């Protein structure tokens with residue numbers, strides 16, 4: 001059970017970065033301006049690189065000569081363990097950046113704690129990733145403030161994005177048996193403690209962005225447990241996994 | 253062949269250019285973390301700059317090719333991610349070469365010290381990201397030239 005909990009935890013970490021990395025990469029070649037296009041592609045690249053480390057470790061635990069690629073390309077929707085928020089379609093640039101910010105603020109905080117994990121592999125992957133996450137957070141935070149506190153049009157779009165995404169943010173902090181086992185083993189932090197820190201920094205940024213945080217604390221769930229993904233993930237996987245499904249074992 | 257000492261091997265690796273910024277070597281970049289003999293096998297530890305850096309596999313291939321060209325037969329490349337790569341590991345020679353090439357070297361203050369073309373301190377950020385994961389995009393307000401800045405991490 002302990003090993004299975006660690007495996008599930010690694011899938012959550014790796015699936016979050018994989019699914020968000022793929023979503024962000026969908027902007028490549030069609031972002032609003034060239035600089036944003038490059039920034040998004042670079043962010044996606046970091047996230048996919050982090051995925052290789054998390055899913056690589058998960059595949060080793062799984063044994064059977066499995067690799068990170070097997071996990072990324074050959075699992076179906078119900079085996080994915082990413083947060084629902086990350087599989088949502090990009091919609092507009094504002095929605096993409098709001099989602100990025102809400103996740104970056106959580107990811108950066110979490111990775112910082114994981115760098116002190118009792119599991120040395122988790123600690124070193126986190127220590128590597130947290131530097132990249134800090135850079136992502138800088139940029140997404142600045143962008144949320146610039147657009148939220150920008151024109152009437154950009155403000156409206158950012159408020160709409162926040163209203164849409166806020167009910168998905170709560171899933172990041174919903175602890176279950178896997179999280180409890182990881183916390184008890186000193187592998188990962190208590191999510192409840194993380195939430196307070198996340199909320200205070202996110203609320204301050206959203207205030208600077210002159211945006212209003214919705215009152216309702218309702219949280220959609222089912223992504224990180226794999227119990228119920230949205231209809232969007234299957235469509236995304238159909239595109240992402242097409243090559244390996246159509247031509248099994250194909251390599252560059 | 254006789255086993256060359258590790259200082260000689262470091263010298264060879266210092267001739268292997270970084271595929272994305274060929275004016276500096278993989279040693280200048282600080283990504284070669286260790287060179288050691290394990291019996292008759294030469295083991296080289298390499299760390300990635302950014303976790304998703306697409307040049308990583310190219311660098312591994314270039315390192316292996318260079319060592320083979322020098323007659324080393326048994327080579328083992330080991331990826332090492334801890335401690336994570338930092339721009340503090342760029343060599344002084346590498347920093348000077350970057351600047352000469354037109355890329356502002358990393359600076360703890362978080363931005364370039366001056367324009368690598370004309371030396372002006374009147375510079376501004378265009379974007380936090382640039383043509384490769386390790387660079388950001390800046391411009392000079394004196395000579396009006398855009399330039400790459402090697403991000404400090």
Ligand SMILES: [Zn+2]
Pocket residue numbers: 367368369370371372392393394395396397
């Ligand atoms: Zn200049």
